Amino acid sequence: MAVGATRLKRVIGAVTAVATVAFAAACGSSDSGDAASGGNVTLEFAQWWGAELPAGDLDKIVSDFTAQNPNIKIKLLSAPYASTKQQLITGAASKTLPDVVGLDGAWVNDFAKQGAITDMSKLMTDSNYDASQLASQIQVNGKTYMIPVVNFVYPLFVNKDLLAKAGVAKTPTTRSEFLDAAKKISALGGDVKGWALPLDTAVPNGIQNDVMSWLWASGGSMLQDGKPALQTPAVKSTVEYVKSLNDAGVIAPGSLTMKEQDKVEKFTNGQVGMMIDSLAHINLIKKNAPSLKFEVAALPAEDGYTGKRGIPYASWGIGISNSTKHKAEAFKFVSYLMSKDTNAKLSTIANGFPGNKTAQPDFGDSDPLFKTAFDIYQQGYPANEFVGLPKSEDLMRSFDEQLQLVLTGKSSVDDALAKAQQSWSSVIG
């Protein structure tokens, strides 16, 4: 009996040790899934799009591709935006990015410099791809690293009821008209304010969408020859304008820690008369407040400005890992997503605008506001100067902090812009 027990102990000990070594070995030799077997290639495609599209829609688009290319399998790795971002940052650092990756323009420069994503210009040349059909390409040092697949523009949302109640007959098209309308809406009393400005520093994209958009709408730029140019009259005028809105008391309180979702919620609840927001939120607003009457319009420009208006946008971009062994197959998949029909289909279900210039989204079943926004988009030009910049989130945050100092009266506009310029120059100077 004792001998049996001892033997059993030894067997358990040996099995445990072997299992542990096997476990450790398995940890160290995990394959990214970039495997080819029997002539078939499996590509991993990490993105957040699947989480934002109606369930199964992205799978259907992918299965159409695999039906046309039976030797290429696509494994979708769908997660929410924030999770995808962190996974990709980690993957880029360890050079284990999935074969094809969904990209935000804000990440491109850093990933390209790390050598984590590949130069797609070469792939386009190698496969004789007609790049003229692309609405835009995100480049670093003249090489394309990201192609925007679907663009989501940020027009001005206006609560028509509040505007009418405030006695404003016309949707504002200039800064003066906007200030006037915002004052009249705020004068309605209660918790209602004219505008919402989310300046939360955890996700400081309010600087891009809600502040710099005023600059771009008047044809201005925050860069000059790729270098920061924050002390120009155009940027100063933008910040002074935002300050004037704050001084007039037309901005919803709590803006220093307000998040984008708070802004949308306040607009949906009728607490804010106007906001600059993603077109993608139209369905959400209509679902949560079916009786809310609102419209979308081009962003107001400086008084007297007659040029084309830049309209901020965010993209579902796509890139290819530099470490994948199947770049040609990966680019084939990218080409498929960018093809006229597929791109139009994807844009339609995403309520966005296509990255292929020849693709026409189908507005048949969509809200009429999408058609209006598409017209605004075509009359102006997509503007987002943060796309492709290094450490763009950090740039937004440092500008955000300076703007907060201005709005709380702790800094003058000139000092704030000088400090922001200094901070930005250390990153992209």
Next chain:
Amino acid sequence: MSSLTASPVAPPVEQAAPPKKKTMARRLIPYGYLSPTVILIVVLMVIPIVMVISYSFRDNVIVQDNSVFAGFANYTKVLTDPDFLTAIQNTAVFITVSTVAHLVLGLAFAMMLNTPLLGGVAKAVFRIVYILPWLFTVAVIAVIWRLLLDPSGVVNYVLHTLGVVQQGVNWLGDPGKALWVVTFINIWSGYPFFMISLLAGLQGIPGDLYEAAAVDGTNWFQRFRHVTLPQLRPVIISMAVLDLIWTSQQFALIWMTTGGGPLHATEMLSTYTYKQAFSEYEFSTAAAAAVIVLLLTMVLAFFYVRQQRER
């Protein structure tokens, strides 16, 4: 009636010396059992910590292939960064006030639940009510309090209705108030753990001690001071040290309520480190900040371990 008979002692049997191989195998058996734990600790703790420490002494880590030795440059950079010093100051206030409040509230509620003045049903109801904050995840707590404390939220509505404030207070967006407000939220979400632990401690105090003290003519406060507190001392110290460590690592609540703002008013060591790593991609300085946090936490851990040994 039973009789005892002495069993004869067996003479020592001379055993043949076991073969060397067998002895070695026998010696290795305990290591076989230990190996899963050891490997997990090495893979999940030792290696990451060593890597972070090594990153803190190098530059261009993770994001570039050509990392170089930088000595203490990253530490100098972090320790001379005003934002880091603000983060240390805020973290010190946050963890000290939180821990003291957790202790006071936890003890007060635990004593309330332990009192014989309340019936069983009342105790059960209060126990559920008091423990509720602990059941919510951090994300839910952050969302709830952001809604409650919105300038147009419930808290301001109640205060305005009662005439306490004339207009909505900007609780989380005012740099002068934000730190105290997030500390309050942390206190609200964390006191039940203290309460439960102290309640268990209170229930373990022998009633004889209170009876003896009563016979000696002591009043309630004297019994609390000379019986309750000394009996709870080991629990209180353990909980306080653990709470200091846990609260110093609080990230999600701050990130989801204020993001470290406005104007760094709620910047903590955790949010500072996160921003360095995932916003500025400065993994070297993030590693240096993390090592400093590790050292500060180890001081607390040292006191905790020593206190546990004394017990």
